[in-house]
Amino acid sequence: MHVSPVLAAQTTYPFVRIEEAKRRKAAEGVRIFDFGMGDPREPTDPLIKRALVNALDEATGYPAAVGLPELRVAVAEWCERRFGVRLDPEREVIPTYGSKEAIFLFAQVVLDASSGKDVVVIPEPAYPVYERGALFAAADVHTLPLLAEHGFLPDLEAVDDETWSRTAIFWVCYPNNPTGAVAPAAFHERLAELSLEHDFLVCSDEAYSELWFDQPPASALQAADRTNVVVFNTLSKRSSMTGYRCGFVAADARVIESLRKFRPSVGTAPQVFVQRAAIAAWRDEEHVERNRALYARKRALFLDLFERKGLALAGSEATMYLWVEAPEGETSERFAERLLAHGVVVAPGSFFGAAGEGYVRFALVPTEEECAEATALLEDVL
Ligand SMILES: Cc1ncc(COP(=O)(O)O)c(C=O)c1O
Structure with missing residues (x-):
């Protein structure tokens, strides 16, 4: 069988690799806090769900x-x-x-x-x-x-x-x-x-x-x-x-x-x-305002933690992401692996291209409660 040479030249989509690593860790019985993919896990507003159901x-x-x-x-x-x-x-x-x-x-x-x-x-x-x-x-x-x-x-x-x-x-x-x-x-x-x-x-x-x-x-x-x-x-x-x-x-x-x-x-x-x-x-903008407030609260938890631990942030002015510098002497993949050993999944910056080396990305998509638990866990890891 032939496949498109463009397809053949492609490496596995980075997030597929993160998913695989995460699954292996979970199979070892480690509790996973997944800050990898930017897939919000917050409930969709009832107003929106109702509109969908009414249109069926x-x-x-x-x-x-x-x-x-x-x-x-x-x-x-x-x-x-x-x-x-x-x-x-x-x-x-x-x-x-x-x-x-x-x-x-x-x-x-x-x-x-x-x-x-x-x-x-x-x-x-x-x-x-x-x-x-x-x-x-x-x-x-x-x-x-x-x-x-x-x-x-x-x-x-x-x-x-x-x-x-x-x-x-x-x-x-x-x-x-x-x-x-x-x-x-x-x-x-x-x-x-x-x-x-x-x-x-x-x-x-x-x-x-x-x-x-x-x-x-x-x-x-x-x-x-x-x-x-x-x-x-x-x-x-x-x-x-x-x-x-x-x-x-x-x-x-x-x-x-x-x-x-x-x-x-x-x-x-x-x-x-x-x-x-x-x-x-x-x-509707009300549900969006609530969403923003929720991300702001999760973000504050991590900003406090990173400041206490001396981890530097770059960018990170908006979005659900925090772009965190890997500690001195550690590549972004190594840093991500070290966090994964404790069940905390993040995306190494290098997954987004070579210029992303030196950073990891936290997607603040777990619930607020999970974010609080994860920051408590990271207190001893960072
Ligand atoms: C920068 C950026 N653009 C576009 C998308 C696509 O999102 P969707 O197809 O869900 O609209 C994403 C999803 O993660 C994204 O991060």
């Missing part, structure tokens, strides 16, 4: 790729309330099955290597899907490091003109997974300007836009000219709805038109009852 009709047909008009309106209204940006729900919004599939597939939709635009720029460390999607679209992937001394922002001025001339897509993710860094509005503005100058699309993954602690972070949509800005957002983190699979892409009408053409072939429109639940979720 006798028969459920295929969902249309463009989604329910009411969902597109709910998303557009949310973008206006949250970012002050007016979107045309017909022409500038399309729902997605979570945001992962849309992120993975995007290069296939817009890449035309024959035009000389064959480069996808990705940050490192990063969510692995930008790179994987680009490789399956046969793009040339260019990586820009996110460094603490640069606020975990890519150095836009360090990109040479040849790369700009070949760039089709430039991925950014703020608030950032895995570093928790936030980008100022000026960064989005500059990138939007560059996208017009060099004719590329800014793909802004905003999965964590609602998990903030000080002030709501800016969106790439707020750029003065958002013609080349494509935003991916999702209910997964904002509303603890990873299992529902519902997000959206918001972009200029040209981009959404291409997605309207592409997506019926893929079949990843969310189920109609999920879309009904999504409408309820985008229309």
